[in-house]
Amino acid sequence: MDDESAIPPPVVFQCASCLVIVADSLSWVRATSELRTITLASAPEGTISVSDTLSTSHDGHDLGSTYASFACANCSAVLGKIYRTTPRHLDDLRDYLTFDAAALKNYQVGTEEPARGPLPADADLDILKPEPNALAQRLAIMETVIMAMHDEIESLKSALGSSTDDSSLSENAKAVNAARRRKR
Numbered sequence: 719m720d721d722e723s724a725i726p727p728p729v730v731f732q733c734a735s736c737l738v739i740v741a742d743s744l745s746w747v748r749a750t751s752e753l754r755t756i757t758l759a760s761a762p763e764g765t766i767s768v769s770d771t772l773s774t775s776h777d778g779h780d781l782g783s784t785y786a787s788f789a790c791a792n793c794s795a796v797l798g799k800i801y802r803t804t805p806r807h808l809d810d811l812r813d814y815l816t817f818d819a820a821a822l823k824n825y826q827v828g829t830e831e832p833a834r835g836p837l838p839a840d841a842d843l844d845i846l847k848p849e850p851n852a853l854a855q856r857l858a859i860m861e862t863v864i865m866a867m868h869d870e871i872e873s874l875k876s877a878l879g880s881s882t883d884d885s886s887l888s889e890n891a892k893a894v895n896a897a898r899r900r901k902r
């Protein structure tokens with residue numbers, strides 16, 4: 719394998735609401751796990767629409783920053799923020815597209831090559847040693863997406879917890895156990 723084939727294809731990002739492709743990792747800037755965001759320098763023409771109004775963040779990791787929200791041009795789902803002023807620790811997000819990881823779905827496009835049979839013996843080394851920056855990028859994407867999913871699961875769990883009466887659950891469990899005993 720030559721060096722070129724060892725570079726993995728970019729990760730493609732879709733709007734989670736309508737699955738239209740909105741960006742890819744070729745314009746990667748960084749992931750910010752505290753914000754659950756992935757920042758890209760650009761998106762293809764016409765895929766997003768940027769709000770005219772600036773908002774200010776009053777809490778959280780981006781406290782004190784001002785930003786314009788942007789949305790999917792196809793379905794108008796809000797996808798993220800373009801920070802215009804930032805606290806120092808977020809300076810490298812400024813003027814870029816900072817996507818909310820929970821608003822995206824991502825997948826990796828296939829290689830240019832047609833599907834092959836079993837990989838040749840020397841291919842394993844290439845998989846284990848991908849281009850370091852690309853590997854770091856993928857790990858950052860995965861980490862941010864997993865953290866965003868975790869947040870979603872936690873909020874679902876607390877929503878379930880508040881609507882579920884624990885004592886009625888245990889009554890049901892007792893009834894089930896009593897029924898089991900009668901069957902024996």
Ligand SMILES: [Zn+2]
Pocket residue numbers: 733734735736737738790791792793794795
């Ligand atoms: Zn959309």
